[in-house]
Amino acid sequence: MDKDKHNDNNHQKIRASLALAAVSALEPAAQSQVEAHLESCEPCRKEFSALRGLASELRVLPPPVLAFGLAQRTSARVRAELAARSERRRHNLVLLMVTVFAWIDTLIILAIARMFGNDIARLLHVSDSQLTFGFVVYWLVAVAATVALTGHVGRVHRQRRLV
Numbered sequence: 001m002d003k004d005k006h007n008d009n010n011h012q013k014i015r016a017s018l019a020l021a022a023v024s025a026l027e028p029a030a031q032s033q034v035e036a037h038l039e040s041c042e043p044c045r046k047e048f049s050a051l052r053g054l055a056s057e058l059r060v061l062p063p064p065v066l067a068f069g070l071a072q073r074t075s076a077r078v079r080a081e082l083a084a085r086s087e088r089r090r091h092n093l094v095l096l097m098v099t100v101f102a103w104i105d106t107l108i109i110l111a112i113a114r115m116f117g118n119d120i121a122r123l124l125h126v127s128d129s130q131l132t133f134g135f136v137v138y139w140l141v142a143v144a145a146t147v148a149l150t151g152h153v154g155r156v157h158r159q160r161r162l163v
């Protein structure tokens, strides 16, 4: 009876370390204890050989370090994507500011033209209509410059993203 009980206790203990024994991860003393128990315990022997089979299948799988490398690469890609997204936001903000400044500039020029148009026309020895024409040309150039600048910024931005 006592021996059975001891064996049962031993069985429970061995059972818990069978997985480690199957991958030879136990201390040599514990390993040989498990092997000794397997001689006399069929359930443990079956479990052990099943675990052994599983362990050898796992060894065929790529080592965890590869999976870890994949995780690193994936997280690097996610970080790059997030950085690109925040750069796009910054880029859009720059475009917005350029556009706003161009419009403020245009409005200031138009206000000046309205207030001092006659004086400026006299100063430059041009007629009012010539001055108005000049302002329209200036405005068109300003718009064209804004479009060109934002296009250039966009190109630079795209080129940097390709690098």
Ligand SMILES: [Zn+2]
Pocket: 010, 011, 012, 014, 015, 037, 041, 042, 043, 044, 045
């Ligand atoms: Zn057992």
